[in-house]
Amino acid sequence: MEFEIKPQSKFSLGLKELWDYRELFYFFTWRDVKVKYKQTVLGVLWALFQPILMTVLFTLGFGKLISTNYNLELPYPIFVLSGFLLWNIFSSGLSGAGNSMVNNANIIKKIYFPRLIVPISAILVSLVDFLMAFIVFVPVLFYYGCSFNLSAILLIPLSILLTVMATFGLGTFLAAVNIKYRDFRYILPFFIQALLFATPVIYPIKISDNKLFQTVLQLNPMNAPIEIFRSSISQSTLNYESIFISISVSVVMFIIGIVYFRKTEGYFADLA
């Protein structure tokens, strides 16, 4: 098996290599999940805590206000919880991926493996959390008298896929940028917090008449997955235009993220 090492030349996604190293995805994710919940009594159950707490708080705070003024097609708690389920993939995936390279600096400096595995595994960890939360979501859904549409079989995986794509795009970009400019480590939490309010998690897009605000919400790559997910459990119709815009942004971010990461990959070991 012959190999060549030379100065970086043409761009490649390195898919074959990722496949060769596929077992490492499993080990990195497994390690991160294990470490995250080590020595806790509740273990992975903590993954449920945040979405449920958020749902309770927002329901108590805004539930009446929003559901009486806007037709959500869903009970407010379900509206919020479904939003948070996907939102948490994004927020924990993004902060996990963004910090992943710096956190694994010691390994990156000493061993070679496709660097993309690091941020991807961080996102996979947040997917594990999602799975736990989803298992609890289902009975809650039924409790409120909702159910899954037939289209859910397609729509739910699709919404997850879109979420992952958005998270991956921004996540890999941040992972690469964070190595050189450590500011991002500090900006990230604020950024994510702010973004929550620019996403239709707690309220629908139509909550504001302001055209600019609506545009921002539509451009948000998380808009599409959340809308799609909700349409699988309610009778609401999809606004194809806004979903298309959102997905396009997601795709663009995905491409930018992966290209930037691959281009700067070579010097991670020196900067980490």
Added chain:
Amino acid sequence: MFKSKNSKEDFWALKEVSFDVMPGDTVGIIGKNGAGKSTLLKILSKITPPTSGKIIGRGRIASLLEVGTGFHPELSGRENIFMNGSILGMRKSEILKNFDAIVDFAGVEKFIDTPLKHYSSGMQLRLAFAVAAFLENEILIIDEVLAVGDAEFQEKCIGKMGDISQSGRTILFVSHQIGVLNKLCKKAIIFEKGSMLLNTDIKAGTDYYLNNLSKLTDSIWEANPLDISGKEVSFRKISLLGLNGESKQSFGFNEDIFLEFEVNILNFVPNIKLSVTLTDKFQAYVFTSVVNLDEYFREGSEIIKLKMLIPKGIIAPNNYSFRYAIFNKLGKTFDLLENETKIKIIDTGSQMSEFEGIDYGSVIINTQWLKG
């Protein structure tokens, strides 16, 4: 507070390095700190890309730039074996196959399911090395990882590495431990300041490295003029010299060693003696030689000059130092110098050459072996 960077200086950690390694070669990479050895390994390990140039290779490379890469204190020994093995490039099936052997080599069977943070540092090291020892890659790159651990463990590691090279795999080994390099490697490549100096067999390589390591500043001792002024008799200057009178600090085993003395005499004192004691690195005495200074005294002069020859082929290759004294028969000491003028004897060919690196004593004596 803010300094503007006007010019960026290029620093070439490695420049114009070119060499071939054949399958089954065991190559020692030698050089002072900062010579570029670790950078070379990083490039070979694909951690840093080369700025220019190309490397072509055949086979899977396993890199050991550090033991225990990927170890996490919260995970158990068992979990860390899988994590570390996987990062090093082992398939899960390979790890499973070698799992028991790894645990056995590390000697941590009892604690295999305890979190790593409860292991002693020695146990962690043994476990880390155990995983690495069972890599099955064709090419192994190792960076100074044997410089830790207790003597028993080092023996074990060296033994395992010997097995690996015997099995026909290719090894590139960076180390400062000349004895280990001599034992394990057949070839040597010497680096200095980013360039390749030598590409030769291991003996020539390590010899060159040893010869060029030491500075000459320790081969001459000179008295501080203020110290001498009060003493009746004292050392003024002591020099280590080679056959041609040149100042030297490293001598080959088969080389004559000269010590030149200048002794200051303020007032002539009869029956004074000068002693020279060779001391080893543990400060133990190897031998002492005593001379009567009277014979060398010249009426009217304040300085006595004399020379001592240590015959070649006796002092074993190693590092030594000297202890000098001037005294009289009644026990009065006029001057005493401890641990001065360091000397290095290099194995350039002796009956004990094959045991170089092992401490077999300070002298090599030609004993006779007769049938019983």
